[in-house]
Structures are given as structure tokens and as C-alpha cells.
Amino acid sequence: MKDRRVVIVRDPEIPLDIGAAVAGRARWLRDEVERLDAELDGIDFPYVEVMPVCWVHSLRDGTGGPVPGRVTISEHSDRRLVVQVTMPALLEYDDDLLTGVLAHEYLHVVHMTIDIDRVAAAAPPGSPVRWGLQDAANNYDRSWRNYRRLDARWQVSPRNWLSDRLQRLADLVERPNPRVEAAIERIKQSWVTRGLPVEKINLVMTGSFNTRSLDTRILERAIRLREQTPR
Numbered sequence: 001m002k003d004r005r006v007v008i009v010r011d012p013e014i015p016l017d018i019g020a021a022v023a024g025r026a027r028w029l030r031d032e033v034e035r036l037d038a039e040l041d042g043i044d045f046p047y048v049e050v051m052p053v054c055w056v057h058s059l060r061d062g063t064g065g066p067v068p069g070r071v072t073i074s075e076h077s078d079r080r081l082v083v084q085v086t087m088p089a090l091l092e093y094d095d096d097l098l099t100g101v102l103a104h105e106y107l108h109v110v111h112m113t114i115d116i117d118r119v120a121a122a123a124p125p126g127s128p129v130r131w132g133l134q135d136a137a138n139n140y141d142r143s144w145r146n147y148r149r150l151d152a153r154w155q156v157s158p159r160n161w162l163s164d165r166l167q168r169l170a171d172l173v174e175r176p177n178p179r180v181e182a183a184i185e186r187i188k189q190s191w192v193t194r195g196l197p198v199e200k201i202n203l204v205m206t207g208s209f210n211t212r213s214l215d216t217r218i219l220e221r222a223i224r225l226r227e228q229t230p231r
Contacts, residue, residue, distance in 0.1 A: 005030075005033055005044075005045075005047050005048065006026060006029055006030045006033060006047075006048045006049075006050070007047065007048070007049045007050070008022065008023075008026055008050045009049055009050060009051050009052060010052065011052070012052060012197055013052075014052045014087065014196065015194075015196075018087065018091075018196070021091055022050065022087055022090060022091065025090050025091055026050065026090070028095065029048065029050070029090065029098075032095075032098075032099060032102070033045050033048060033102075036099075036102060036103075036106075036166075039162075039163040039165065039166055040106070040161075040162075040163075041161075041221065042217060042221075043215060043217045043218055043221065044215070044217075045083075045102070045106065046071075046080075046081060046082055046083050046106070046109050046215075047074070047080065047082040047083070048082065048083050048084070048085065048102070049074060049082050049083070049084045049085075050084075050085055050086075050087055050090055051084050051085070051086050051087065052087050052196075052197060053086055053087070053197040053198065053199050054066055054086055054087075054088045054187060054191050054192060054196065054197065054198045054199075055067040055070070055086055055198075055199055055200075055201035056198060056199070056200055056201065057141070057147075057200065057201050058141075058200060059141050059142070059143055059144055059147060060141055060142050060143065061142070061143040061144060063143070063144040064144075065184055066086075066088070066089070066184050066187050066188075067086070067201045068085060068086060068089035068093060068098075068101045068173070069083060069084060069085040069086065069089065069101045069102070069104075069105050070083075070084050070105065070201065071083055071084070071105050071108040071109050071112060072084055073209055079209055079210040079213065080210060080213035081109050081112055081113060081116075081209075081213075083102060083105040083106070083109065085098070085101060085102070087191075088187040088190065088191040088196075089101065089183075089187070091190065092183045092184075092186040092187050092190065092191075093180075093183045094179065094183070096169055096172060097169075097172060097173055097177075097179060097180060097183060099166070099169045100169035100170050100171070100172040100173040100174075101173050103158075103162055103166040103167075103169055103170040104155075104170045104173055104174060106161070106162070106166075107155035107156050107158060107161060107162070107170070108154055108155055109218075110155075110156045110161055110218055110222075111154055111155050111156050112154070113214055113215055113218045113219065114156070114218070114219065114222050116209055116211065116214060117211075117214055117219055120209075120211045120214075148174075158170060160225055161221075
């Protein structure tokens with residue numbers, strides 16, 4: 001089961017030495033996904049796709065750089081929400097940093113699951129569900145501060161959804177960190193300077209969604225948390 005939940009996307013092709021390194025690192029990733037399952041209060045971690053690209057963002061205030069991961073509606077996994085991480089991040093981020101990326105993206109998955117369910121409930125029966133981060137197009141790339149503000153808004157509370165360990169590791173990648181900066185420099189040397197695929201990332205996600213793939217355990221937990229919240 002865990003092998004099917006971590007997908008290595010192999011288009012475009014990558015050099016053999018990179019492929020061999022990714023295969024070895026993917027074994028750790030599959031084991032880590034199982035460890036995450038045990039920390040998420042009965043919820044399985046989402047499918048993970050490893051993408052053969054270095055994503056970068058370029059913000060209008062002149063800041064930016066490599067992006068290690070994102071959440072998207074997958075073309076490879078039945079139009080479900082998946083966490084995608086880049087191959088260079090898988091290779092150059094250490095274990096704690098990469099787990100921090102996964103935990104950070106999980107908070108987005110939960111937020112999006114709840115929001116997609118809300119949109120689906122309001123849609124006419126039988127109609128396709130379209131969903132997107134509508135307010136992002138003209139805002140997220142204005143500045144690093146604005147990007148971080150919107151990124152936080154598209155998450156659920158870490159205290160409600162992550163273990164203490166995962167909160168700590170997510171915090172490692174959400175704040176300035178010399179370990180992240182060192183990993184980014186290694187990505188530039190090992191991936192970018194070799195002329196391997198680099199793409200400007202689009203963090204504004206819209207599209208149709210397979211609502212049957214929504215994780216009902218996330219929705220059930222969200223209901224319990226709402227019921228426990230003092231009015």
C-alpha cells in the first residue's frame with residue numbers, strides 16, 4: 001500500500017545518477033509516510049508525488065527562490081488532492097526539513113479538503129465541482145510578507161492537526177533557517193547549474209475535483225473540532 005501512495009513521476013527523464021539517488025531517498029520517504037500516519041490521529045497522510053523539476057517563485061518585491069513542495073489536484077492520482085515534492089528537495093533537504101515540508105503541506109490539504117466539501121455542498125446535485133484559490137492571482141506574489149500571510153490563511157491550525165513533533169518540524173521550514181538556506185544552495189549547484197528542469201511555480205490552483213476522493217476522516221475530525229469550540 002505504501003508503494004502506491006508515493007509516486008515517482010518520471011517525465012521528463014532525468015540523468016541516471018539523479019534517478020538512482022532519488023530511488024534510494026524514496027525508500028526513506030515511503031517509510032516516513034507510514035510514520036506520519038501514526039501521528040495524524042487516525043488520518044492517513046495524502047498521496048505524495050515526487051516531481052522531476054525545481055520549482056521557483058519570483059515575487060514582485062525581488063525575493064523568491066526554490067519551492068520544495070505544494071498541494072495540487074493531481075492528474076496522476078484520480079484528481080485527488082496530493083502533496084508534491086520536488087526531486088531536488090527530496091535529495092538536498094535533510095530528514096527533519098523534508099518532514100517539515102510534508103507537515104506544512106498537510107495543513108494545506110486539510111484546509112482545502114474542508115473548503116472543497118463546502119463548495120460541493122452548495123453545488124447543484126450532479127454538477128462538476130470546480131474549486132480554486134480565487135483571491136490569490138493578484139496578491140500572493142506581491143511580496144514575501146504577503147505570500148506568507150496568504151500561505152498561512154490557506155492552512156488549518158497546526159495545534160489542532162499536528163503532533164508536537166510535526167509542529168516543531170513544520171516550524172523549521174516556515175521561518176528563516178540556515179539549514180534551509182544551505183539546502184537551497186545545494187539545489188542550485190546540484191540541479192540548476194546542471195541545466196535540469198526548472199519551472200516558475202503557479203501557486204494559484206483552480207480546477208475540477210473528484211469529491212469521492214475527499215478524505216472523510218478529515219471532514220469528521222473537522223466537525224468534532226467545531227463541536228468542541230466554545231461558542
